Amino acid sequence: MTADRPGPAFSVQDIPFSTHGSWFGISPVLAEKTRAEDLHLVSHQNGMHAVLSLVPLDPATGERTETLVEATPGLLSWTRADGRIDLAYETPDTVRLRGAGASLRISAAARTLTPFSGTYFFREPAADAYVFTSYETGRRYRVTLLSGTVAGVSGSQALGAGERGLTVGAEADGSWEIAVEELDTARPAYVPAAAFGKVVEAARNSFADFVDTVAPWRTSASPAAELAAYVLWSATVRPAGLVTRPGVLMSKHWMDKVWSWDHCFNALALAPGCPDLAWDQFQLPFDHQDETGALPDSVTHSEVLHNFVKPPIHGWTFGHLRRRLPTPAGRAELTGTYDRLARWTEFWLTARRAPGAALPHYQHGNDSGWDNATTFDPERVVVTADLAAFLALQLRELADLAEHLERPDEVRRWTRAAEETQRAMLEQLWTGDRFVARGVDSGDTWSTSSLLDLMPIVLGEHLPPGISEVLAGRIEAHLTPYGLATELPTSPHYLPDGYWRGPIWAPATVLVEDGLRRGGHHRLADEVSARFRALCEEHGFAENFDALTGTGLRDRAYTWTAAAYLLLAEADAQRDGR
Secondary structure, three states, X not given: OOOOOOOOOEOOOOOOEOOXXXXXXXXXXXXXXXXXXXXXXXXXXXXXXXXXXXXXXXXXXXXXXXXXXXXXXXXXXXXXXXXXXXXXXXXXXXXXXXXXXXXXXXXXXXXXXXXXXXXXXEEEOOOOEEEEEEOOOOEXXXXXXXXXXXXXXXXXXXXXXXXXXXXXXXXXXXEEEEEEEEEOOOOOXXXXXXXXXXXXXXXXXXXXHHHHHHOOOOOOOOOOHHHHHHHHHXXXXXXXXXXXXXXXXXXXXXOOOEEOOHHHHHHHHHOOOOHHHHHHHHHXXXXXXXXXXXXXXXXXXXXXXXXXXXXXXXXXHHHHHHHHOOOOOOHHHHHHHHHHHXXXXXXXXXXXXXXXXXXXXXXXXXXXXXXXXXXXXXXXXXXXXXXXXXHHHHXXXXXXXXXXXXXXXXXXXXXXXXXXXXXXXXXXXXXXOOEOEEEOOOXXXXXXXEHHHXXXXXXXXXXXXXXXHHHHHHXXXXXXXXXXXXXXXXXXXXXXXXXOOOOEOHHHHHHHHHHHHHOOOHHXXXXXXXXXXXXXXXXXXXXXXXXOOXXXXXXXXXXXXXXXXXXXXXXXXXXXXX
16 A cells, blocks of 8 residues: 555544545534534535444443544544554545454434434345435445444334444454445445555545645645645535535535635636636536526535525636636637626626615625624615625626627626726725725615725725725734734724634635735735735634634634635745745
Protein backbone atom coordinates (compact mmCIF):
# COMPACT_ATOMS: atom_id res chain seq x y z
CA MET A 1 0.00 0.00 0.00
CA THR A 2 1.23 3.49 -0.85
CA ALA A 3 1.64 5.39 2.42
CA ASP A 4 3.22 8.64 1.27
CA ARG A 5 0.02 10.51 0.24
CA PRO A 6 -2.16 10.32 3.35
CA GLY A 7 -3.27 13.95 3.19
CA PRO A 8 -3.94 16.22 6.15
CA ALA A 9 -5.06 14.86 9.51
CA PHE A 10 -8.27 16.32 10.89
CA SER A 11 -10.69 15.91 13.79
CA VAL A 12 -14.01 14.22 13.07
CA GLN A 13 -15.43 16.42 15.82
CA ASP A 14 -15.15 19.26 13.29
CA ILE A 15 -15.11 17.66 9.83
CA PRO A 16 -17.02 14.49 8.93
CA PHE A 17 -15.14 11.62 7.31
CA SER A 18 -16.58 11.04 3.83
CA THR A 19 -15.62 10.78 0.20
CA HIS A 20 -16.32 12.50 -3.10
CA GLY A 21 -19.77 11.51 -4.37
CA SER A 22 -21.10 9.89 -1.21
CA TRP A 23 -24.39 10.84 0.43
CA PHE A 24 -23.24 9.69 3.86
CA GLY A 25 -20.38 10.38 6.22
CA ILE A 26 -18.95 9.06 9.47
CA SER A 27 -19.28 11.56 12.29
CA PRO A 28 -20.29 12.04 15.94
CA VAL A 29 -22.38 15.07 14.88
CA LEU A 30 -25.98 13.89 14.57
CA ALA A 31 -27.77 17.25 14.25
CA GLU A 32 -27.26 20.90 15.09
CA LYS A 33 -26.03 21.07 18.70
CA THR A 34 -26.24 17.27 18.98
CA ARG A 35 -23.12 15.13 19.31
CA ALA A 36 -22.88 11.47 20.20
CA GLU A 37 -20.19 9.77 22.24
CA ASP A 38 -19.49 7.42 19.34
CA LEU A 39 -19.22 7.77 15.59
CA HIS A 40 -22.29 7.19 13.43
CA LEU A 41 -23.03 6.59 9.81
CA VAL A 42 -24.97 9.76 8.98
CA SER A 43 -26.88 9.94 5.69
CA HIS A 44 -28.02 13.10 3.90
CA GLN A 45 -30.69 11.49 1.76
CA ASN A 46 -34.11 12.87 2.73
CA GLY A 47 -32.39 15.16 5.24
CA MET A 48 -29.66 14.58 7.80
CA HIS A 49 -30.21 11.29 9.61
CA ALA A 50 -27.99 9.25 11.91
CA VAL A 51 -28.64 5.68 10.78
CA LEU A 52 -26.04 3.42 12.41
CA SER A 53 -23.96 3.76 15.55
CA LEU A 54 -20.45 2.32 15.39
CA VAL A 55 -19.17 1.32 18.83
CA PRO A 56 -15.73 -0.30 19.37
CA LEU A 57 -15.73 -3.07 21.96
CA ASP A 58 -13.13 -4.80 24.11
CA PRO A 59 -13.14 -8.37 22.72
CA ALA A 60 -12.38 -9.78 26.14
CA THR A 61 -15.33 -8.19 27.95
CA GLY A 62 -17.70 -7.29 25.15
CA GLU A 63 -18.00 -3.81 26.66
CA ARG A 64 -17.40 -0.46 24.99
CA THR A 65 -13.72 0.43 24.90
CA GLU A 66 -12.11 3.85 24.80
CA THR A 67 -10.26 4.56 21.59
CA LEU A 68 -8.43 7.39 19.87
CA VAL A 69 -10.11 8.40 16.63
CA GLU A 70 -7.77 9.57 13.87
CA ALA A 71 -8.71 10.65 10.35
CA THR A 72 -6.98 11.51 7.09
CA PRO A 73 -8.74 11.78 3.69
CA GLY A 74 -8.40 8.08 2.89
CA LEU A 75 -8.54 6.37 6.28
CA LEU A 76 -10.46 6.62 9.55
CA SER A 77 -9.11 4.67 12.53
CA TRP A 78 -10.12 3.84 16.08
CA THR A 79 -7.00 2.84 18.04
CA ARG A 80 -6.34 1.51 21.51
CA ALA A 81 -3.26 0.10 23.18
CA ASP A 82 -3.65 -3.43 21.80
CA GLY A 83 -6.02 -3.06 18.90
CA ARG A 84 -7.49 -0.95 16.13
CA ILE A 85 -10.38 -0.66 13.69
CA ASP A 86 -9.93 0.95 10.27
CA LEU A 87 -12.57 2.31 7.87
CA ALA A 88 -12.17 3.37 4.23
CA TYR A 89 -14.51 4.15 1.35
CA GLU A 90 -14.36 1.60 -1.46
CA THR A 91 -16.99 3.49 -3.49
CA PRO A 92 -19.26 6.44 -2.68
CA ASP A 93 -21.92 4.07 -1.31
CA THR A 94 -19.71 1.40 0.29
CA VAL A 95 -17.26 1.45 3.19
CA ARG A 96 -14.95 -1.33 4.25
CA LEU A 97 -14.04 -1.88 7.89
CA ARG A 98 -11.46 -4.20 9.38
CA GLY A 99 -10.32 -4.75 12.94
CA ALA A 100 -7.80 -6.52 15.12
CA GLY A 101 -7.73 -6.49 18.89
CA ALA A 102 -11.13 -4.78 19.00
CA SER A 103 -14.65 -5.79 18.07
CA LEU A 104 -17.37 -3.53 16.65
CA ARG A 105 -21.01 -3.16 17.52
CA ILE A 106 -23.16 -1.85 14.64
CA SER A 107 -26.60 -0.77 15.79
CA ALA A 108 -29.58 1.16 14.54
CA ALA A 109 -29.30 4.70 15.87
CA ALA A 110 -33.08 4.87 16.34
CA ARG A 111 -34.17 2.46 19.06
CA THR A 112 -37.89 2.68 18.30
CA LEU A 113 -39.55 1.34 15.16
CA THR A 114 -43.05 2.53 14.29
CA PRO A 115 -45.11 2.01 11.13
CA PHE A 116 -43.68 5.29 9.83
CA SER A 117 -40.30 5.86 11.48
CA GLY A 118 -37.20 4.16 12.74
CA THR A 119 -35.03 1.35 11.39
CA TYR A 120 -36.01 -2.27 10.78
CA PHE A 121 -33.28 -4.94 11.02
CA PHE A 122 -33.08 -8.48 9.71
CA ARG A 123 -30.76 -11.08 8.20
CA GLU A 124 -31.04 -11.18 4.42
CA PRO A 125 -30.77 -14.86 3.44
CA ALA A 126 -30.34 -14.28 -0.31
CA ALA A 127 -27.11 -12.33 0.15
CA ASP A 128 -26.12 -13.84 3.52
CA ALA A 129 -25.91 -10.35 5.01
CA TYR A 130 -27.59 -8.19 7.64
CA VAL A 131 -29.79 -5.29 6.57
CA PHE A 132 -30.99 -2.12 8.30
CA THR A 133 -33.86 -0.37 6.49
CA SER A 134 -34.36 3.28 7.44
CA TYR A 135 -37.70 5.05 7.15
CA GLU A 136 -35.95 8.41 7.49
CA THR A 137 -33.56 8.04 4.57
CA GLY A 138 -35.67 5.62 2.54
CA ARG A 139 -32.55 3.52 2.00
CA ARG A 140 -31.08 0.21 3.15
CA TYR A 141 -27.74 -0.38 4.86
CA ARG A 142 -26.33 -3.83 4.26
CA VAL A 143 -23.56 -5.36 6.35
CA THR A 144 -21.64 -8.24 4.77
CA LEU A 145 -19.12 -10.27 6.77
CA LEU A 146 -15.90 -10.82 4.79
CA SER A 147 -13.84 -12.43 7.55
CA GLY A 148 -14.15 -13.00 11.27
CA THR A 149 -17.39 -13.84 12.98
CA VAL A 150 -20.72 -12.38 13.95
CA ALA A 151 -20.44 -12.58 17.72
CA GLY A 152 -23.97 -11.52 18.49
CA VAL A 153 -27.21 -10.33 16.93
CA SER A 154 -30.07 -8.52 18.62
CA GLY A 155 -33.45 -7.28 17.46
CA SER A 156 -33.57 -9.16 14.17
CA GLN A 157 -37.12 -8.80 12.76
CA ALA A 158 -38.19 -7.10 15.99
CA LEU A 159 -40.88 -4.43 16.12
CA GLY A 160 -41.36 -1.65 18.65
CA ALA A 161 -38.58 -0.43 20.92
CA GLY A 162 -35.26 -2.13 21.51
CA GLU A 163 -31.70 -2.49 20.33
CA ARG A 164 -31.13 -3.73 16.81
CA GLY A 165 -27.76 -4.70 15.46
CA LEU A 166 -24.85 -7.06 15.34
CA THR A 167 -21.37 -7.42 16.79
CA VAL A 168 -18.46 -8.46 14.60
CA GLY A 169 -15.23 -9.84 15.98
CA ALA A 170 -12.21 -11.96 15.22
CA GLU A 171 -11.72 -15.64 14.75
CA ALA A 172 -8.47 -17.48 15.43
CA ASP A 173 -6.25 -15.21 13.34
CA GLY A 174 -7.32 -12.20 15.45
CA SER A 175 -8.82 -10.04 12.70
CA TRP A 176 -12.17 -9.41 10.98
CA GLU A 177 -13.50 -7.44 8.02
CA ILE A 178 -16.91 -6.25 6.81
CA ALA A 179 -18.48 -4.10 4.10
CA VAL A 180 -21.34 -1.66 4.72
CA GLU A 181 -23.37 -0.46 1.74
CA GLU A 182 -26.03 2.23 1.35
CA LEU A 183 -28.42 0.94 -1.31
CA ASP A 184 -31.97 1.14 -2.61
CA THR A 185 -34.15 -1.97 -2.60
CA ALA A 186 -31.74 -4.71 -3.63
CA ARG A 187 -28.48 -5.53 -5.40
CA PRO A 188 -26.37 -8.65 -5.90
CA ALA A 189 -24.48 -10.03 -2.93
CA TYR A 190 -21.41 -7.94 -2.11
CA VAL A 191 -18.08 -9.16 -3.49
CA PRO A 192 -14.92 -7.19 -2.57
CA ALA A 193 -13.26 -5.54 -5.53
CA ALA A 194 -9.84 -5.17 -3.88
CA ALA A 195 -7.93 -5.91 -0.71
CA PHE A 196 -8.40 -3.41 2.12
CA GLY A 197 -4.97 -1.87 1.66
CA LYS A 198 -5.69 -1.20 -2.00
CA VAL A 199 -9.01 0.41 -1.05
CA VAL A 200 -7.17 2.83 1.24
CA GLU A 201 -4.54 3.52 -1.41
CA ALA A 202 -7.19 4.29 -4.04
CA ALA A 203 -9.04 6.63 -1.68
CA ARG A 204 -5.86 8.49 -0.79
CA ASN A 205 -4.84 8.82 -4.40
CA SER A 206 -8.28 10.07 -5.40
CA PHE A 207 -8.03 12.92 -2.92
CA ALA A 208 -4.38 13.60 -3.71
CA ASP A 209 -5.23 13.93 -7.39
CA PHE A 210 -8.09 16.31 -6.52
CA VAL A 211 -5.97 18.61 -4.39
CA ASP A 212 -3.18 18.61 -6.98
CA THR A 213 -5.76 19.74 -9.53
CA VAL A 214 -7.58 22.30 -7.38
CA ALA A 215 -4.59 23.79 -5.57
CA PRO A 216 -1.41 23.15 -7.60
CA TRP A 217 -0.14 26.54 -6.45
CA ARG A 218 -0.06 25.61 -2.75
CA THR A 219 3.14 26.04 -0.73
CA SER A 220 4.09 26.41 2.91
CA ALA A 221 2.56 29.89 2.65
CA SER A 222 -0.89 28.28 2.29
CA PRO A 223 -0.77 25.55 4.95
CA ALA A 224 -4.55 25.00 5.06
CA ALA A 225 -5.01 24.47 1.31
CA GLU A 226 -5.10 20.66 1.46
CA LEU A 227 -7.65 20.60 4.29
CA ALA A 228 -9.77 23.20 2.49
CA ALA A 229 -9.71 20.98 -0.59
CA TYR A 230 -10.75 18.00 1.54
CA VAL A 231 -13.76 19.88 2.89
CA LEU A 232 -14.91 20.54 -0.70
CA TRP A 233 -14.01 17.06 -1.99
CA SER A 234 -15.70 15.20 0.83
CA ALA A 235 -18.89 17.33 0.75
CA THR A 236 -19.50 16.60 -2.93
CA VAL A 237 -22.42 14.27 -3.68
CA ARG A 238 -23.36 12.45 -6.86
CA PRO A 239 -26.64 13.39 -8.60
CA ALA A 240 -29.65 11.98 -6.73
CA GLY A 241 -33.16 13.08 -5.91
CA LEU A 242 -33.54 16.79 -6.61
CA VAL A 243 -29.79 17.35 -6.88
CA THR A 244 -29.61 17.29 -10.67
CA ARG A 245 -25.82 17.42 -11.03
CA PRO A 246 -22.76 16.53 -8.97
CA GLY A 247 -23.22 18.98 -6.12
CA VAL A 248 -21.06 20.39 -3.35
CA LEU A 249 -23.23 20.59 -0.26
CA MET A 250 -22.47 23.39 2.12
CA SER A 251 -21.60 20.72 4.65
CA LYS A 252 -22.06 17.08 5.52
CA HIS A 253 -23.14 18.28 8.93
CA TRP A 254 -26.61 19.82 9.33
CA MET A 255 -26.10 22.58 6.71
CA ASP A 256 -26.47 19.90 4.04
CA LYS A 257 -28.01 22.00 1.27
CA VAL A 258 -27.01 24.04 -1.76
CA TRP A 259 -28.12 27.61 -1.08
CA SER A 260 -28.50 29.93 -4.05
CA TRP A 261 -25.53 32.11 -3.30
CA ASP A 262 -23.26 29.76 -1.35
CA HIS A 263 -22.78 27.70 -4.52
CA CYS A 264 -21.18 30.67 -6.29
CA PHE A 265 -18.03 30.62 -4.14
CA ASN A 266 -17.59 26.87 -4.53
CA ALA A 267 -17.88 27.25 -8.31
CA LEU A 268 -15.18 29.92 -8.37
CA ALA A 269 -12.74 27.94 -6.23
CA LEU A 270 -13.14 24.82 -8.38
CA ALA A 271 -13.07 26.52 -11.78
CA PRO A 272 -9.37 26.32 -12.81
CA GLY A 273 -8.83 22.70 -11.79
CA CYS A 274 -12.29 21.13 -12.04
CA PRO A 275 -14.13 23.20 -14.65
CA ASP A 276 -16.95 20.72 -15.22
CA LEU A 277 -17.68 20.45 -11.50
CA ALA A 278 -17.46 24.24 -11.19
CA TRP A 279 -19.92 24.70 -14.06
CA ASP A 280 -22.31 22.28 -12.39
CA GLN A 281 -22.09 24.21 -9.13
CA PHE A 282 -23.03 27.46 -10.81
CA GLN A 283 -25.89 25.92 -12.78
CA LEU A 284 -27.44 23.66 -10.13
CA PRO A 285 -29.87 26.18 -8.54
CA PHE A 286 -30.83 27.44 -12.02
CA ASP A 287 -32.11 23.92 -12.76
CA HIS A 288 -34.93 24.78 -10.32
CA GLN A 289 -35.62 28.32 -11.53
CA ASP A 290 -39.37 29.01 -11.36
CA GLU A 291 -41.70 30.56 -13.94
CA THR A 292 -41.00 34.10 -12.67
CA GLY A 293 -37.25 33.64 -13.08
CA ALA A 294 -36.62 33.36 -9.34
CA LEU A 295 -34.02 30.97 -8.04
CA PRO A 296 -34.95 28.75 -5.09
CA ASP A 297 -33.65 29.59 -1.66
CA SER A 298 -32.03 26.16 -1.42
CA VAL A 299 -31.84 22.71 -2.96
CA THR A 300 -31.11 19.41 -1.29
CA HIS A 301 -31.76 15.71 -1.91
CA SER A 302 -35.52 15.76 -1.35
CA GLU A 303 -36.45 19.42 -0.91
CA VAL A 304 -36.44 22.64 -2.92
CA LEU A 305 -37.45 25.74 -0.95
CA HIS A 306 -38.96 28.77 -2.66
CA ASN A 307 -40.18 30.77 0.35
CA PHE A 308 -37.14 33.08 0.17
CA VAL A 309 -34.57 33.88 -2.49
CA LYS A 310 -30.93 34.86 -2.27
CA PRO A 311 -29.16 38.01 -3.54
CA PRO A 312 -28.33 38.40 -7.25
CA ILE A 313 -24.57 37.93 -6.99
CA HIS A 314 -24.66 35.59 -9.97
CA GLY A 315 -23.65 38.22 -12.52
CA TRP A 316 -20.60 39.07 -10.42
CA THR A 317 -19.91 35.35 -10.08
CA PHE A 318 -20.31 34.48 -13.73
CA GLY A 319 -17.98 37.27 -14.82
CA HIS A 320 -15.26 35.84 -12.58
CA LEU A 321 -16.14 32.26 -13.55
CA ARG A 322 -15.72 33.00 -17.27
CA ARG A 323 -12.23 34.33 -16.61
CA ARG A 324 -11.24 31.45 -14.35
CA LEU A 325 -12.33 28.56 -16.57
CA PRO A 326 -9.28 27.09 -18.36
CA THR A 327 -11.26 26.74 -21.60
CA PRO A 328 -13.73 29.47 -22.55
CA ALA A 329 -17.38 28.45 -22.41
CA GLY A 330 -18.86 27.69 -25.82
CA ARG A 331 -21.61 29.67 -27.51
CA ALA A 332 -24.33 27.20 -26.54
CA GLU A 333 -23.24 27.26 -22.89
CA LEU A 334 -23.09 31.05 -22.86
CA THR A 335 -26.48 31.36 -24.55
CA GLY A 336 -28.12 29.02 -22.04
CA THR A 337 -26.56 30.83 -19.09
CA TYR A 338 -27.44 34.23 -20.56
CA ASP A 339 -31.10 33.22 -20.78
CA ARG A 340 -31.13 31.92 -17.21
CA LEU A 341 -29.33 34.98 -15.87
CA ALA A 342 -31.68 37.29 -17.79
CA ARG A 343 -34.74 35.61 -16.26
CA TRP A 344 -33.22 35.87 -12.77
CA THR A 345 -32.56 39.56 -13.38
CA GLU A 346 -36.08 40.19 -14.71
CA PHE A 347 -37.44 38.74 -11.46
CA TRP A 348 -35.71 41.52 -9.52
CA LEU A 349 -36.80 44.18 -12.02
CA THR A 350 -40.46 43.12 -11.96
CA ALA A 351 -41.52 41.01 -8.97
CA ARG A 352 -39.23 42.90 -6.58
CA ARG A 353 -39.85 46.52 -7.64
CA ALA A 354 -42.86 48.34 -6.25
CA PRO A 355 -44.95 50.27 -8.82
CA GLY A 356 -42.98 53.32 -9.97
CA ALA A 357 -39.88 52.29 -7.98
CA ALA A 358 -36.44 52.45 -9.55
CA LEU A 359 -34.85 50.06 -7.07
CA PRO A 360 -35.73 46.49 -6.04
CA HIS A 361 -36.35 45.42 -2.46
CA TYR A 362 -35.80 42.50 -0.15
CA GLN A 363 -38.81 41.05 1.66
CA HIS A 364 -36.83 39.65 4.58
CA GLY A 365 -33.24 39.50 5.74
CA ASN A 366 -33.12 35.92 4.48
CA ASP A 367 -33.41 37.24 0.90
CA SER A 368 -30.12 39.08 1.36
CA GLY A 369 -28.28 36.06 2.73
CA TRP A 370 -27.57 38.18 5.85
CA ASP A 371 -30.59 36.77 7.67
CA ASN A 372 -30.61 38.78 10.91
CA ALA A 373 -28.30 41.72 10.07
CA THR A 374 -29.19 44.88 11.94
CA THR A 375 -30.05 46.55 8.62
CA PHE A 376 -33.36 44.66 8.89
CA ASP A 377 -34.18 45.62 12.49
CA PRO A 378 -36.51 48.57 11.76
CA GLU A 379 -38.37 46.84 8.91
CA ARG A 380 -37.94 43.74 6.80
CA VAL A 381 -39.37 44.81 3.41
CA VAL A 382 -36.61 47.22 2.49
CA VAL A 383 -34.65 48.79 -0.35
CA THR A 384 -30.94 48.44 0.33
CA ALA A 385 -27.78 49.59 -1.42
CA ASP A 386 -26.16 46.15 -1.45
CA LEU A 387 -29.04 44.76 -3.53
CA ALA A 388 -28.86 47.66 -5.97
CA ALA A 389 -25.09 47.18 -6.32
CA PHE A 390 -25.34 43.44 -6.97
CA LEU A 391 -28.09 44.00 -9.51
CA ALA A 392 -26.09 46.71 -11.30
CA LEU A 393 -23.16 44.30 -11.62
CA GLN A 394 -25.46 41.57 -12.90
CA LEU A 395 -26.90 43.93 -15.50
CA ARG A 396 -23.39 44.82 -16.64
CA GLU A 397 -22.52 41.15 -16.99
CA LEU A 398 -25.66 40.59 -19.08
CA ALA A 399 -24.62 43.48 -21.34
CA ASP A 400 -21.18 41.92 -21.75
CA LEU A 401 -22.70 38.53 -22.57
CA ALA A 402 -25.12 40.10 -25.02
CA GLU A 403 -22.21 41.77 -26.79
CA HIS A 404 -20.37 38.45 -26.98
CA LEU A 405 -23.54 36.85 -28.42
CA GLU A 406 -23.90 39.71 -30.92
CA ARG A 407 -27.20 41.09 -29.62
CA PRO A 408 -26.67 44.88 -29.83
CA ASP A 409 -30.21 45.87 -28.82
CA GLU A 410 -29.88 43.84 -25.62
CA VAL A 411 -26.45 45.31 -24.95
CA ARG A 412 -28.00 48.77 -24.94
CA ARG A 413 -30.94 47.65 -22.85
CA TRP A 414 -28.87 46.02 -20.10
CA THR A 415 -26.30 48.82 -20.08
CA ARG A 416 -29.01 51.43 -19.68
CA ALA A 417 -30.64 49.43 -16.87
CA ALA A 418 -27.29 49.08 -15.07
CA GLU A 419 -26.63 52.81 -15.26
CA GLU A 420 -30.15 53.67 -14.13
CA THR A 421 -29.97 51.25 -11.19
CA GLN A 422 -26.64 52.62 -9.98
CA ARG A 423 -27.75 56.20 -10.45
CA ALA A 424 -30.94 55.58 -8.46
CA MET A 425 -28.90 53.90 -5.71
CA LEU A 426 -26.67 56.98 -5.38
CA GLU A 427 -29.52 59.47 -5.61
CA GLN A 428 -31.89 57.71 -3.22
CA LEU A 429 -29.67 55.91 -0.72
CA TRP A 430 -26.38 57.85 -0.48
CA THR A 431 -26.47 60.65 2.09
CA GLY A 432 -23.03 62.08 1.45
CA ASP A 433 -21.20 59.97 4.02
CA ARG A 434 -23.11 56.66 4.14
CA PHE A 435 -25.70 54.46 2.48
CA VAL A 436 -29.10 54.12 4.12
CA ALA A 437 -31.87 51.52 3.81
CA ARG A 438 -35.45 52.55 3.12
CA GLY A 439 -38.64 50.83 4.22
CA VAL A 440 -40.92 50.14 1.28
CA ASP A 441 -44.12 50.64 3.30
CA SER A 442 -43.08 53.49 5.58
CA GLY A 443 -40.64 55.35 3.36
CA ASP A 444 -38.43 55.81 6.44
CA THR A 445 -34.66 55.60 6.04
CA TRP A 446 -31.98 54.49 8.48
CA SER A 447 -28.35 53.47 8.69
CA THR A 448 -26.75 50.86 10.91
CA SER A 449 -23.40 49.52 12.03
CA SER A 450 -23.76 46.45 9.81
CA LEU A 451 -21.12 45.66 7.21
CA LEU A 452 -24.06 45.04 4.88
CA ASP A 453 -24.52 48.81 4.54
CA LEU A 454 -21.00 48.98 3.06
CA MET A 455 -21.39 46.21 0.49
CA PRO A 456 -21.75 48.61 -2.48
CA ILE A 457 -17.94 48.47 -2.42
CA VAL A 458 -18.49 45.42 -4.69
CA LEU A 459 -19.02 47.92 -7.53
CA GLY A 460 -15.26 48.46 -7.43
CA GLU A 461 -14.13 50.51 -10.40
CA HIS A 462 -17.72 51.60 -11.13
CA LEU A 463 -18.06 53.58 -7.86
CA PRO A 464 -17.30 57.32 -7.80
CA PRO A 465 -13.83 57.66 -6.18
CA GLY A 466 -15.05 59.81 -3.31
CA ILE A 467 -17.72 57.30 -2.30
CA SER A 468 -15.27 54.44 -2.68
CA GLU A 469 -12.85 56.16 -0.28
CA VAL A 470 -15.56 56.70 2.34
CA LEU A 471 -16.69 53.05 2.12
CA ALA A 472 -13.11 51.77 2.36
CA GLY A 473 -12.56 53.81 5.52
CA ARG A 474 -15.74 52.49 7.10
CA ILE A 475 -14.86 48.92 6.09
CA GLU A 476 -11.48 49.25 7.79
CA ALA A 477 -13.28 50.01 11.05
CA HIS A 478 -14.86 46.53 10.84
CA LEU A 479 -11.46 44.84 10.58
CA THR A 480 -10.53 42.91 13.73
CA PRO A 481 -7.31 40.89 14.13
CA TYR A 482 -9.21 37.98 12.54
CA GLY A 483 -11.12 39.66 9.74
CA LEU A 484 -14.24 41.65 8.91
CA ALA A 485 -16.84 41.73 11.68
CA THR A 486 -20.33 41.85 10.19
CA GLU A 487 -21.42 44.27 12.94
CA LEU A 488 -19.06 46.83 14.41
CA PRO A 489 -17.74 45.37 17.68
CA THR A 490 -18.47 48.74 19.33
CA SER A 491 -22.14 48.52 18.34
CA PRO A 492 -24.69 47.87 21.12
CA HIS A 493 -26.15 45.21 18.83
CA TYR A 494 -22.88 43.27 18.45
CA LEU A 495 -23.13 39.61 19.48
CA PRO A 496 -20.10 37.28 19.49
CA ASP A 497 -22.23 34.39 18.19
CA GLY A 498 -24.94 36.55 16.66
CA TYR A 499 -24.90 35.04 13.17
CA TRP A 500 -24.82 38.18 10.95
CA ARG A 501 -24.65 40.53 13.94
CA GLY A 502 -20.90 40.30 14.52
CA PRO A 503 -19.20 37.09 13.37
CA ILE A 504 -16.83 36.93 10.41
CA TRP A 505 -18.22 35.27 7.28
CA ALA A 506 -16.45 34.00 4.16
CA PRO A 507 -18.77 35.42 1.44
CA ALA A 508 -18.70 38.95 2.83
CA THR A 509 -14.91 38.69 3.02
CA VAL A 510 -14.52 37.58 -0.61
CA LEU A 511 -16.96 40.14 -1.99
CA VAL A 512 -15.46 43.03 -0.02
CA GLU A 513 -11.87 42.01 -0.82
CA ASP A 514 -12.69 41.86 -4.53
CA GLY A 515 -14.48 45.21 -4.52
CA LEU A 516 -11.68 46.90 -2.60
CA ARG A 517 -9.08 45.54 -4.99
CA ARG A 518 -10.99 46.54 -8.11
CA GLY A 519 -11.53 49.97 -6.56
CA GLY A 520 -7.80 50.47 -6.06
CA HIS A 521 -7.66 49.90 -2.27
CA HIS A 522 -4.95 47.28 -2.51
CA ARG A 523 -3.42 47.71 0.96
CA LEU A 524 -6.75 47.18 2.69
CA ALA A 525 -7.67 44.31 0.35
CA ASP A 526 -4.36 42.62 1.17
CA GLU A 527 -5.04 42.99 4.88
CA VAL A 528 -8.58 41.58 4.62
CA SER A 529 -7.24 38.60 2.68
CA ALA A 530 -4.29 37.95 4.99
CA ARG A 531 -6.33 38.06 8.18
CA PHE A 532 -9.03 35.76 6.86
CA ARG A 533 -6.48 33.25 5.60
CA ALA A 534 -4.70 33.27 8.95
CA LEU A 535 -8.07 32.77 10.66
CA CYS A 536 -8.78 29.63 8.62
CA GLU A 537 -5.27 28.30 9.15
CA GLU A 538 -5.71 28.55 12.91
CA HIS A 539 -9.43 27.84 13.37
CA GLY A 540 -10.52 25.80 10.37
CA PHE A 541 -13.47 26.22 8.04
CA ALA A 542 -16.45 26.98 10.23
CA GLU A 543 -19.69 28.51 8.99
CA ASN A 544 -18.62 31.74 10.72
CA PHE A 545 -16.17 32.91 13.37
CA ASP A 546 -16.15 34.98 16.54
CA ALA A 547 -14.72 38.28 15.32
CA LEU A 548 -12.79 38.99 18.53
CA THR A 549 -11.41 35.52 19.37
CA GLY A 550 -11.41 33.74 15.99
CA THR A 551 -13.28 30.75 17.42
CA GLY A 552 -15.18 28.75 14.81
CA LEU A 553 -18.96 28.89 15.25
CA ARG A 554 -21.97 26.86 14.17
CA ASP A 555 -21.32 24.26 11.46
CA ARG A 556 -17.59 23.53 11.57
CA ALA A 557 -17.08 22.09 8.07
CA TYR A 558 -18.51 24.68 5.68
CA THR A 559 -17.56 24.50 2.03
CA TRP A 560 -17.91 28.18 1.11
CA THR A 561 -15.43 28.98 3.88
CA ALA A 562 -12.99 26.44 2.43
CA ALA A 563 -13.64 27.83 -1.05
CA ALA A 564 -13.00 31.38 0.14
CA TYR A 565 -9.67 30.32 1.63
CA LEU A 566 -8.64 28.66 -1.63
CA LEU A 567 -9.65 31.71 -3.70
CA LEU A 568 -7.77 34.14 -1.48
CA ALA A 569 -4.72 31.89 -1.09
CA GLU A 570 -4.48 31.28 -4.83
CA ALA A 571 -4.71 35.00 -5.58
CA ASP A 572 -2.04 35.74 -2.97
CA ALA A 573 0.24 33.10 -4.49
CA GLN A 574 -0.22 34.64 -7.94
CA ARG A 575 0.57 38.14 -6.67
CA ASP A 576 3.75 36.81 -5.08
CA GLY A 577 4.67 34.85 -8.20
CA ARG A 578 4.66 31.52 -6.37
